[in-house]
Amino acid sequence: MVEDLGDVHKLGKELGYLPYMIDRYLSLLGEEETINLLSFNETTLAQSIRLNSLRNPIEKTEELLKQKQVIMEHVKNLPEARKIIESPIPIGASEEYLNGYYTLQGLNSLFPSKILNPKEGELIADLAAAPGGKTTHLAQIMKNKGTIIALEISANRCRSLKSNLARMGVKNTIIVNMDAQNIVTLGLKFDKILLDAPCSGSGIIVTDSSRKSSKTIYDLFNYHKLQVSLLTNAIKVLKNQGEIVYSTCSLEPEENELVLTEVLKSTSVRIEEMEMVGDNGLERFQTNEFHPDLIKAKRLYPHKSCGEGFFIVKMVKQE
Amino acid sequence: MIKFTFRRATNIEESLVKNHIRVEFGNKATQIFFQKKLWIKDGKIIEVFLVHERLNDVMEEINENIYFAGIPIGSLWKNEFQLEIEGSLLILPYTEKIIKVKTNQFLYGKNIFVENIEPIKFNFNKGDCLIITGKNSLHFGIGKAEIGSEEIGNVPSNTILIKGLKNKPLDRGWYLRKGN
Numbered sequence A: 001m002v003e004d005l006g007d008v009h010k011l012g013k014e015l016g017y018l019p020y021m022i023d024r025y026l027s028l029l030g031e032e033e034t035i036n037l038l039s040f041n042e043t044t045l046a047q048s049i050r051l052n053s054l055r056n057p058i059e060k061t062e063e064l065l066k067q068k069q070v071i072m073e074h075v076k077n078l079p080e081a082r083k084i085i086e087s088p089i090p091i092g093a094s095e096e097y098l099n100g101y102y103t104l105q106g107l108n109s110l111f112p113s114k115i116l117n118p119k120e121g122e123l124i125a126d127l128a129a130a131p132g133g134k135t136t137h138l139a140q141i142m143k144n145k146g147t148i149i150a151l152e153i154s155a156n157r158c159r160s161l162k163s164n165l166a167r168m169g170v171k172n173t174i175i176v177n178m179d180a181q182n183i184v185t186l187g188l189k190f191d192k193i194l195l196d197a198p199c200s201g202s203g204i205i206v207t208d209s210s211r212k213s214s215k216t217i218y219d220l221f222n223y224h225k226l227q228v229s230l231l232t233n234a235i236k237v238l239k240n241q242g243e244i245v246y247s248t249c250s251l252e253p254e255e256n257e258l259v260l261t262e263v264l265k266s267t268s269v270r271i272e273e274m275e276m277v278g279d280n281g282l283e284r285f286q287t288n289e290f291h292p293d294l295i296k297a298k299r300l301y302p303h304k305s306c307g308e309g310f311f312i313v314k315m316v317k318q319e
Numbered sequence B: 001m002i003k004f005t006f007r008r009a010t011n012i013e014e015s016l017v018k019n020h021i022r023v024e025f026g027n028k029a030t031q032i033f034f035q036k037k038l039w040i041k042d043g044k045i046i047e048v049f050l051v052h053e054r055l056n057d058v059m060e061e062i063n064e065n066i067y068f069a070g071i072p073i074g075s076l077w078k079n080e081f082q083l084e085i086e087g088s089l090l091i092l093p094y095t096e097k098i099i100k101v102k103t104n105q106f107l108y109g110k111n112i113f114v115e116n117i118e119p120i121k122f123n124f125n126k127g128d129c130l131i132i133t134g135k136n137s138l139h140f141g142i143g144k145a146e147i148g149s150e151e152i153g154n155v156p157s158n159t160i161l162i163k164g165l166k167n168k169p170l171d172r173g174w175y176l177r178k179g180n
Helices: A008-015 A020-042 A058-067 A108-116 A132-140 A155-167 A178-188 A218-236 A256-266 A292-296 B011-025 B025-031 B051-062 B085-094 B149-154
Strands: A048-051 A070-075 A078-086 A100-105 A123-127 A145-151 A171-177 A190-195 A238-248 A270-271 A298-299 A308-318 B005-008 B036-042 B046-054 B064-067 B071-077 B080-083 B096-102 B129-133 B141-142 B160-162
Touching: A008 A020, A020 A238, A048 A058, A048 A070, A048 A132, A048 B129, A058 A078, A058 A308, A078 A108, A100 B046, A108 A132, A108 A190, A108 A238, A108 A298, A108 A308, A123 A132, A123 A178, A123 A218, A132 A145, A132 A190, A145 A155, A145 B051, A155 A171, A155 B071, A171 B051, A171 B141, A178 A218, A190 A218, A190 B141, A218 A238, A218 A256, A238 A270, A238 B025, A238 B064, A256 A270, A256 A292, B005 B064, B011 B025, B011 B080, B011 B085, B025 B085, B036 B064, B046 B051, B046 B064, B046 B085, B051 B064, B071 B085, B080 B085, B085 B129, B085 B141
Parallel strands: A123 A145, A123 A190, A145 A171, A190 A238, B096 B129
Antiparallel strands: A048 A078, A048 A100, A070 A078, A171 B064, A238 A308, A270 A308, A298 A308, B005 B036, B036 B046, B046 B071, B071 B080, B129 B141
């Protein structure tokens, strides 16, 4: 039915997208997949939760939710995640939620922490950490051992980060209210770093339709500049052989492959293979040629992964 | 950017906190301090954090803009320690002073009435700290007894046992009301 409209630009306009977005979707994906993406963005994403073993064993929480007639589905490769099929209770306000037995979290946003794979006892930095979905996930993977330094520039957002850490029973984290671009001033060297960078959010239109028209192409370049600075400074405070995961919930090459291509010129990191599903990173876009190793990065397109769009890449520092 | 003062608790502050826990919940409850240090965040509210020694070492190296660390257990008000949500959860395994409620209104910052509670198997006095749980022993928070346990059988069922305080982090509903 959608195809009958014939004109993808017309469809994009009807749905409220800025024209430049449709142009680049067509360049990135071609006509058929652009239509699929636009159609997917009009759907309602099923709620998903991450069961929090820091507070309660996963199987026990699952049992408690089943007692409340919540119907859930397991998710392949994400044993801590459940897709909510049906729930007679408000899933974001139950007593179990308030006790931190689980949290609401998009499925694809579980990948950055899993790919970083922090170990018990390591010193980890989580940059631009609020509201803390990934921070609390890192703590869960580390079984509350080791130390996480969570950096957040906004004092208001520190409040929501604090609330989530407390609710979820995280004990191994220090929140520092600072601009992560200045991380070198902390004087610490980290085993691993997660940089889920501030971004234009074009991968999450399915959950925030305002993004269809809220960011211009100029905004992308501002984000690009910030992302390059954050990543460059993060690499400076990584130990030799330390690992860093860079991710965004943006589909824009300027915020992803172009950031990496620029940073790789001036820093000594190599891109690592990752065991996860998704499309490979781009080799080129419009007039830009990207670093050849970026095919090891992964792009999760919303319509293909049935979730939020993500870009993820893992690097190892080699001094 | 707002500057926060995050510092190690003074000896006096440590005594206030530890004495409060000992007096309210007994010596056993002070096990929560094992291998932990107390830190203070100064501000309009003086917040108290329980920090594992391992984290403590890293905090000693960072000297700026720490906003939060470890577990927020309560706050200090005019030389009195107020145990709050997460502090009371830590105490839970070490105390009998637990009130089990049949309803959820405490999670909305509302009062608990005598008729809302399951039968009590311990004695308490007016003003004692009591930890609140609900169905399946899920933790709800903490409150102060408005009447003693010996009065419970002799007062109307709509007598307030524990006052709900919407603007204080005493019940877990606070995470929805004020957390974001």
